[in-house]
Amino acid sequence: MERSHSTETRPAVIDTNVWLDLLVFEDPSAIPLRAAMQARALQSVHARAMRDELEDVLRRPAISAHALRVHGRAGRAAGDIDVAGCLARFDAMSIEHPAAPDCGLACRDSDDQKFLDLAVALRCPWLLSKDRALLDLARSARRRFGLAIVAPRTVGDGAWPAPGANL
Numbered sequence: 001m002e003r004s005h006s007t008e009t010r011p012a013v014i015d016t017n018v019w020l021d022l023l024v025f026e027d028p029s030a031i032p033l034r035a036a037m038q039a040r041a042l043q044s045v046h047a048r049a050m051r052d053e054l055e056d057v058l059r060r061p062a063i064s065a066h067a068l069r070v071h072g073r074a075g076r077a078a079g080d081i082d083v084a085g086c087l088a089r090f091d092a093m094s095i096e097h098p099a100a101p102d103c104g105l106a107c108r109d110s111d112d113q114k115f116l117d118l119a120v121a122l123r124c125p126w127l128l129s130k131d132r133a134l135l136d137l138a139r140s141a142r143r144r145f146g147l148a149i150v151a152p153r154t155v156g157d158g159a160w161p162a163p164g165a166n167l
Contacts, residue, residue, distance in 0.1 A: 009043040013119040014094070015112065015129040016054050018152055022093075023086040024063065025070050029153040033128065037093055042126075044094035047118050053111070054090060058083045097122060105140055109133035120145050128152050 021027035036042040064081050100121030107113045119127040127149045138149040
């Protein structure tokens with residue numbers, strides 16, 4: 001179901017690795033992002049393929065094993081990530097939009113192209129990623145589309161950079 005974001009809330013595309021930090025690993029670098037979303041200063045947007053990718057990644061044994069190491073929960077078996085619970089939280093925190101057309105700026109990792117295309121199509125101020133292939137496009141995306149592609153760790157103390165800021 002599509003919901004719309006308010007004019008006061010700024011939309012952002014968030015890549016899968018950042019969602020893992022928010023939903024599974026509870027990475028401290030995601031705290032400002034979570035706070036911005038809870039304060040409704042930022043609204044995550046996604047296309048169905050992004051949610052499908054997140055579900056696929058959540059089901060990978062390596063992710064469960066990493067979560068076990070991060071959380072140090074003795075007695076937990078690999079593969080016990082609550083995938084349904086993670087996806088329910090994702091659905092509550094992100095608005096689904098139709099897939100976007102190619103934006104004309106090619107990402108060298110074709111799996112990441114969908115994030116860039118949606119951010120450009122929706123004129124999002126931010127695309128939050130830890131992926132090198134996307135981060136390497138930051139200068140071109142800023143110049144061509146006014147899109148700031150940033151790693152969550154660059155956004156400290158909940159102060160989001162101005163779109164197109166020199167990051």
